[in-house]
Amino acid sequence: MYFWRSMGKILKGIWKILNITREVILNLIFIILILSVVSIIGLVSDPDGINNTPQSGVLVLDLEGVIVDSTPYKQDFYKLSKKMNNNKPDLKLQNSLFELTQKIDQATNDPNITGMILKLDNFVGGDLPNLQYVTEYLKKFKNAGKPIYAVGSNFDQKQYYLASIADKIYLINQGSVSLYGFATNNFYFKSLLDNLKVNTHVFRVGTYKSAVEPFLRDDMSPAAKENTTRWLSTMWRNYLNDIAQNRDEEADNLSPAPNIMLSRLKAVSGNISEYALENGIVDNVVSSHQADQLLNKAFDAAPELSIYDYRLNPTKMSSSAEQRGEMDMATPLIGVVFIDGTIATGQSANNVAGSDSIVKQLQELGKNKNIRAVVLRINSPGGGVYASEAIRSEIAALRQQDIPVVVSMGGMAASGGYWIATQSDYIIANPNTLTGSIGIFGIIPTFENTLAQVGIYTDGVATSPLASMNIAQNLSPEANDLIQMNIEYGYDNFISLVAESRNMTYEDVDKIAQGQVWLGEEAKELGLVDELGDFDDAVTKAASLAGLSDYQLDWPKKESDLFAILFSDYSAILPKSLAQLIYNQLPISNQLQQHIAFWDNLSDPQNRYIYCLNCSDIK
Incomplete structure (x- = not known):
């Protein structure tokens, strides 16, 4: 009796400690939340804050982080989060492609903006089609008689692509320009899975369907290397041609063969800055102080205005009827829908295109009598068959209402992205879009051997071998056959959708499927897309199909609720840890995030996936 009484006291003591610990942690979280809210309110009410910056002078394109098709929140939120981090560079900041280009377009016609300075040291990049789209707007700015200067300490290839359009490029002493070529890498997990005794059951159709290779191999297969080498080499050639044209230089001068580059570098004693100057890559090598003096002289000491502080006219990016105002209620609209990231069931989130969210948006567009056409912007490597088909079916419903749908392909529209595109009236791709990857696979990991290592087993009875499928048991031969037949049916369905929509056999x-990846220019020749162009071309085509000469774009509404933002993306308002900053700079961090997003969204009811994991993270 004494023993049990003593044990009871010990357990009560442990429970009391746990309760106190829980309350302390909850109180700390609550205090942090309150401080965050108070800080944001203080920033919003700050008279010297973000909304009172003079809107004149030299526009500074001091981009941080990456350019993406769409961002979930309004720009003011990102500016507030930056202020809460003491204005430190945010290498994970997401910049909306279309807000950025609309600002450049507005500045082109703004008499208060006299020129532009590109400061790109904190710019991480974006896919090549997005960089090309931004550059087109920079060309318009330049052609309007407004000079552009670029200044930087170390230009990587994505930074240099934008800088190449400048009238002058200033490289800071001891700086460099890295123009070495494109590369794409991947993680491979076969040995890890073997060591963990995970039994990975893979079902696929398509010789080149390389999305499953990370789970079956420790390296890239020869077939995948052949396919990737083809499109990557073409993309690099396109990149070189673009910057050579922008700089009015020979491509071989800007990026010669390695042996020639090393020979030229040796001739200037290994001085990379001098090498860049001698070969027409930059126009001047200067100190930071000299760069400031040159820019002050070029712009008559006009004040500098950050692109983040330059306010966009609300009518430029109106996203709802309320914002457009009652006067415009009768104006015909072209709806814009983003499919950005891994396609999965559920709600959209960062790097995830949730089919529930997208289907709801498409349905709302269908109910809006002012919507006359839709532009579907796809930037996705694909995802689940079920989620992709849900979106494709809803597009079919729109077209049955005589609402034309035009697809604008961004950096990638592969596998599930292309499955969705088959239901459109017209497809426009960038020459460097990664598309195709028409194939399908299934993947089911089972952990019976992993569990056995620690002495855990599972057993039971079932009325058939198909009734007891679970991740703690190996798949039966009957289950293997069932899944494989379902995958083969899915591939047949995919081929049939493409054949019908593209008027092909x-x-x-x-022949062009089997999981092969194609660039946009190749896809045009193969008949997989209708036209090469950009988002603006897609809007023009949608207006033409709808017979519109006067219209407005109806953009998706962005999140503005403070508490929704705090709870859904608290990381955006908290200081970035050293580990985060290091992780962001890993050569294949984007690829790892793709893997995580894919594994986290293995939610297809029939375990069928149309996904192109190798269509990303090009360096």
Whole structure:
């Protein structure tokens, strides 16, 4: 009796400690939340804050982080989060492609903006089609008689792509310009899975369907290398041609063969800055102080205005009827829908295109009598068959209402992205869009051997071998056959969708399918897309199909609720840890995030996936 009484006291003591610990942690979280809210309110009410910056002078394109098609929140939130981090560079900041280009377009016609300075040291990049789209707007700015200067300490290839359009490029002493070529890498997990005794069951159709290779191999297969080498080499050639044209230089001068580059570098005693100057890559090598003096002289000491402080006219990016105002209620609208990230069931989130969210948006557009056409902007490597088909079916419903749908392909529209595109009236791709990857696979990991290592087993009875499928048991031969047949049916369905939408034979589609990835310019030749162009071309085509000469774009509404933002993306308002900053700079961090997003969204009811994991993270 004494023993049990003593044990009771010990357990009560442990429970009391746990309760106190829980209350302390909850109180700390509550205090942090309150401080965050108070800080934000203080920033919003700050008379010297973000909304009172003079809107004149030299526009400074001091981009931080990455350019993406769409961002979930309004820009003011990102500016507030930056202020809460003491204005430190945010290498994970997401910049909306279309807000950025609309600002450049507005500045082109703004008499208060006299020129532009590109400061890109904290710019991480974006896919090549997005960089090309930004550059087109920079060209318009330049052609309007407004000079552009670029200054930087170390230009990587994505930074240099934008800088190449400048009238003058100033490189800071001891700086460099890295123009070495494109590369794409991946993680491979076969040995890890073997060591963990994970039994990975893979079902696929398509010789080149390389998305499953990380789970089956420790390296890239020869077939995947052949396919990737083809499109990556073409993309690099396109990149070189663009910067050579922008700089009015020979491509071989800007990025010669390695042996020639090393020979030229040796001739200037290994001085990389001098090498860049001698070969027409930059126009001047200067100190930071000299760069400031040159820019002050070029712009008559006009004040500098950050692109983040330059306010966009609300009508430029209106996203709802309320914002457009009652006067414009009768104006015909072209709806814009983003499919950005891994396609999965559920709600959209960062790097995830949730089919529930997108289907709801498409349905709302269908109910809006002012919507006359839709532009579907796809930037996705694909995802689940079920989620992709849900979106494709809803597009079909729009077209049955005589609402034309035009697809604008961004950096990638592969696998599930292309599955969705088959239901459109017209497809426009960038020459460097990664598309195709028409194939399908299934993946089911089972952990019976992993559990056995620690002495855990599972057993039971079932009325058939198909009734007891679970991750703690190996798949039966019957289950393997069932899943494989379902995958083969899915591939047949995919080929048939493409053949019908593109007016091709089943056999012709099969030849260019098998999971092969194609660049946009190749896809045009193969008949997978209708036209090469950008988002603006897609809008023009949508207006033409709808017979519109006067219209407005109806953009998706962005989140503005403070508490929703705090709870859904608290990381954006908290200081970035050293580990985060290091992780962001890993050569293949984006690829790792793609893997995580993919594994986190293995939610297809039939375990069927149309996904192109190798269509990203090009360096």
